[in-house]
Amino acid sequence: MAEDDGSTGGTNPYQQETNQNTRTDWLADQKPVDVDPDGLVDYGKNMVTIQENLQGHSGRLSQLGQLPQSAWDGNALPEGTYIRGQLTLNYGEFQQYLTYLGVALTNIGMAAQTVADAYANTDGWSAASLDAVRFAFGDTDAPRPAGLPPFVSGKTWWDQYFETVSSGQTSTAPTPEQFVDQGKPQVAPDGSITYTALGPGGVVRTMVQRPLPGGTGTVTVTTTADATGKVLDSSTTRTSTIVTGNSTVVTTTTTDAEGRRTGGSRETTSYAADGGRTVTSEQLDATEQPTSKKVDEHHADGTRTVTTTDGRGTVTQELHVGQDTEGVDPSELTDSPTKQALDEIKRHDYGI
Known part of the structure; x- marks a missing residue:
């Protein structure tokens, strides 16, 4: 039922909010x-x-x-x-x-x-x-x-979109960056969550995440289909969590539509008695062999050491981070292009 705005003699319970949202005094100094x-x-x-x-x-x-x-x-x-x-x-x-x-x-x-x-x-x-x-x-x-x-x-974006949808001229799945989430994820009674995103040309990506029995992880099925409903791509990602002693291991395995393993990852977090922790992240190939590895050591004194290696164990990058400081004085910060852009828009400095 719509709330009465007061014009018909009724009472608007949100009159203060209405006045605040429709006020125009902020335009006075523009x-x-x-x-x-x-x-x-x-x-x-x-x-x-x-x-x-x-x-x-x-x-x-x-x-x-x-x-x-x-x-x-x-x-x-x-x-x-x-x-x-x-x-x-x-x-x-x-x-x-x-x-x-x-x-x-x-x-x-x-x-x-x-x-x-x-x-x-x-x-x-x-x-x-x-x-x-x-x-x-x-x-x-x-x-x-x-x-x-x-x-x-x-031609507007929507014109192009509807033309492409009507023609069905989409044969490959867009990249993840090209998708836009559509509405709130749907939560089913069994605990599964469905995410829907729309890509160029009417391509739809659906992700259904289901919890594993015992709450030890999740299984996510991702399906990409074109505007006609034809499936362009499908994969299943299984994520499991195992806690052993002072360590937590999160393993992710990805398979294709035929059930063949295509890759995965493994992240191990170990906690030390002095308050430090080490996070080891590995990218795995189809045979579960590491293709890259990153070890992020958070030391008790606040410093960090991040070491990255390739699949052969060769160190490709080593980063040392010191303790947190008070940071840089705002007056010493470099100018931000975005701040400058916002300032120009506020000034309306465009050839007046």
Whole structure:
């Protein structure tokens, strides 16, 4: 049932929130936007810079999804399993938000570039109209600007998407980076979780994660299908956790659609009596032989030693990290391209 906004004589229980979300006083100190084509090009570049910065830092949030799994792995209490599921769902929603935020930043930047292209060869804004902005944002009712170069087709991302879906011209699975999560993961009564993501051309990737009996691990089946339902790729990943003494071993094995082993990994975490710990990560081939190995030693004094070797045991990298310090004074930090881009957008410094 919709809440009454008060216009019909009823009471809006969220009137304070409504007022806060619809207030316009924050516009009072804003500088009017008055830009030239060159300024729009710079604006578009700044939006892309912000999007690239967002994408480059999103990996740092991966622990938000990893820590709940590690904290309540194995034979956890029902309450712990519930919390793990909720935190995992929250992380999935947050990742989806960041994905769409990045898409929005890119689209706004591209729209600015399109408007700039439309008037780049004219005498400034003498022929400017709102139709150019509407066309840049994919409004199908907006006429094509007369000055828009021929190489700008005007086809939107959704136009291309639906054309590809209709033609079924997809034969290979996209890379993981090309997929966008679709909605909240679905949790079944048996504890399995289904994740669905959409890729270019209507390709759909479905991941179904099921817990192993006894809570010792999970089995994840990943299936990628094209717009017609034809399966392009399928694999199964089995992850198990074994605790022995002061060590925890997490082993992952991946098999293809025919059940053939294709690879895997093994991570061993050992805890020392002095408070230190060592994390050994190995990448395994189809015969379970290590192809690479990384040993990350966290010493009790706060220092770290990270050693990476190849499949033959040859050291390829050795990193020594000292104790934590107070860090660098903010005044000594180098300028951030993203901060500069944001500052320019706030100033509306685009050729006024």
